[in-house]
Amino acid sequence: MSSGSPLASSSRSTRRSRELIERAANVVPGCSQTNSKRPSQFVQGVSPTHIERAQGSRLWDPDGNEYVDCNAALGPVLLGHNYPAVTEAVSRQLEDGTMYTMEHPLHVEVAELFTEVVPCAEMVKFAKSGNDVTALAAKVARAHTGRNVIATQGYHGWPDVWMGANEDLNRGIPDVVGDYTESFAYNDLESVERIFEDHPDDVAAIVTTPVNLEESEDGFLEDLRDLADREGAVLVFDEVLTGFRFAIGGAQEYFGVTPDLACFAKAMANGFPISALAGTREVMETIDDDDFFYSMTYAGDAVSLAAAKATITVQREEDVHGHIFRQGETLMNGYNELAAELELGDVTRANGFPPRFAIDFSDDVRIGSSTGDDSAGQLLRSLFMQEAHRRGVLYTGAHIPTYSHTDEDVEIVLDVYHECLTVVRDALEAGKVEQRLEGDPVGATLRERTGDEESSE
Ligand SMILES: Cc1ncc(COP(=O)(O)O)c(C=O)c1O
Known part of the structure; x- marks a missing residue:
């Protein structure tokens, strides 16, 4: 060669x-x-x-062997590997410890940062991976609306709510779980409307990745927004891939369509393990209801929060x-x-x-x-x-x-x-x-x- x-x-x-x-x-x-x-x-x-x-x-x-990276670790590395501002913030935090009996002040600071830069974010809940927050989004939407069916398009991870409906990959999931997840096609509004017709007053959420590799057709996301409003369903953007990558405010900023909930993970902390569900106060407050449960020991680890703060700050200050x-x-x-x-x-x-x-x-x-x-x-x-x-x-x-x-x-x-x-x-x-x-x-x-x-x- x-x-x-x-x-x-x-x-x-x-x-x-x-x-x-x-x-x-x-x-x-x-x-x-x-x-x-x-x-x-x-x-x-x-x-x-x-x-x-x-x-x-x-x-x-x-x-x-040395390589030029083309894939950014499947998306998390936004700024580059070992990016100085992030490494310095993480090193400083490590000297103060990583986790405590109570939350570190950074969890408030990073949540506030989210509300400043992400259009839909009035409240924020942290987790560790994209899977955590896409599953949480579905559960919140069901609890908030009192409905069962999730209309979805795109990949959202391995939780049962998503894979239950995938006939090739649903081994280990009771059949009944898949009965409540219905798939639609990107750019095909009729396929979404059909789900609402088939399940009157029982569709809790429309969950979509805001972009697909094909060009998005003008108005598809706006149409989903209108449909969700008309039907009283929650509109969820899975921004695990697009968040902080298409714009600091994600694809919702890039396309100018604001969902009720959005899921973030990759790119939010330049490779450190942290994810977030962000959304309107009205929907997010469901998480605090007495009969709703969500909790995770590692969700607020201070090292990943320090990385997230540094990563978001660089985006605010540089092009x-x-x-x-x-x-x-x-x-x-x-x-x-x-x-x-x-x-x-x-x-x-x-x-x-x-x-x-x-x-x-x-x-x-x-x-x-x-x-x-x-x-x-x-x-x-x-x-x-x-x-x-x-x-x-x-x-x-x-x-x-x-x-x-x-x-x-x-x-x-x-x-x-x-x-x-x-x-x-x-x-x-x-x-x-x-x-x-x-x-x-x-x-x-x-x-x-x-x-x-x-x-x-
Ligand atoms: C759009 C989307 N949602 C959810 C996930 C799952 O995220 P994670 O692997 O961080 O749990 C992915 C992972 O590739 C993804 O691309």
């Missing part, structure tokens, strides 16, 4: 990664803690399987989102231009929004002697990934730029992608995509398994 990438080297090995994955297979079901970090999400035998350290926009695997949009736009447009230049415009495309887009490969491509093979996209993506990882770009599919991505990083990624696309084009022309893969191809992502465009977990 000859490459112009400054991070490429012929001596790249992933031996330690492979040793670690063998040990993990013995003690960790599925080898990883997070669905998207499973070894089957990468080209097995070629890609690294672990990351040992990170700085700014760069990552290092256990074999010492974090302008930078992220610029870098994302250059990457997206640059990729689509490269694909067009190499006559691969029908084969691959960058879709989505600059702060979070995906590079996808079509299934409708001739690979070797077969046409329309439904694994064609996975094979092409795998070959592209293999070549990108070898050249020091940690492509995973989804692209999530950070505030630390420099113009040089963007240039390196696009130069590497030019080389990877050339390899893909040559393999397609030679009818040798599978032969040029040196490891097992990438398995189906959760996005593909759930049919959800936006999930990244």
